[in-house]
Structure formats: C-alpha cells, structure tokens
Amino acid sequence: MPWILLLLAGLLEIVWATAMKQSHGFTRILPTGIMVVGMIASIWLLALSMRSLPLGTSYMIWTGIGAVGAFVVGVFMFGEPVTTGRLIAAGLILTGIVAMKLAS
Numbered sequence: 333m334p335w336i337l338l339l340l341a342g343l344l345e346i347v348w349a350t351a352m353k354q355s356h357g358f359t360r361i362l363p364t365g366i367m368v369v370g371m372i373a374s375i376w377l378l379a380l381s382m383r384s385l386p387l388g389t390s391y392m393i394w395t396g397i398g399a400v401g402a403f404v405v406g407v408f409m410f411g412e413p414v415t416t417g418r419l420i421a422a423g424l425i426l427t428g429i430v431a432m433k434l435a436s
Contacts, residue, residue: 334384341377342397344370349402350409370372396429
C-alpha cells in the first residue's frame with residue numbers, strides 16, 4: 333500500500349507542476365487552485381507513504397516521478413524540445429527510480 337500511495341503522490345506532483353505552468357504566475361484562478369490542492373494532496377500522500385518507507389527512498393522516487401512526468405507533459409502539452417541530452421537525463425532519472433525501488 334505505501335508504494336501505491338507513493339505512486340499517487342508522484343502523479344499528483346505532475347498535476348500540480350502542470351497547473352503551476354498553466355496558472356501564468358498565479359494570475360489564473362482555476363489552475364492556481366488545482367495547483368494548491370494538488371500540492372497538498374501530493375505531500376499528504378508522500379507523508380503517508382513515509383510511515384512505512386525510508387525517507388531517502390520515498391523522496392527520491394516522488395521527485396523522480398514528478399521530474400520525468402513533468403518532462404513528458406512538457407513535451408506533449410507544451411511542445412518543449414526533445415533532445416538527446418534531455419532524453420538521456422530522463423532515462424538516468426528513471427534508472428535511478430528503478431534502482432532505488434530494487435534496493436529497498
């Protein structure tokens with residue numbers, strides 16, 4: 333169950349990061365509200381998962397899911413560039429997530 337909570341927390345990190353981008357510096361109310369609710373829910377789920385999982389593992393996987401997810405959203409929703417360097421960086425983050433999970 334803590335791994336599912338951690339996955340959901342990471343997915344919500346993608347939601348709030350995307351909403352932050354769409355808020356245009358907190359000038360648009362709906363995306364700003366989605367961002368705030370997403371942040372609170374994401375951190376709450378992260379905290380719940382940390383009841384059973386180590387701090388380093390939880391935080392690293394949470395930020396990794398958010399980072400790679402935000403990269404993917406940026407490419408598909410906002411037309412951000414896909415370069416070899418960015419793909420390698422995202423791949424290294426994914427490798428770190430898998431390695432951390434396997435080491436736990």
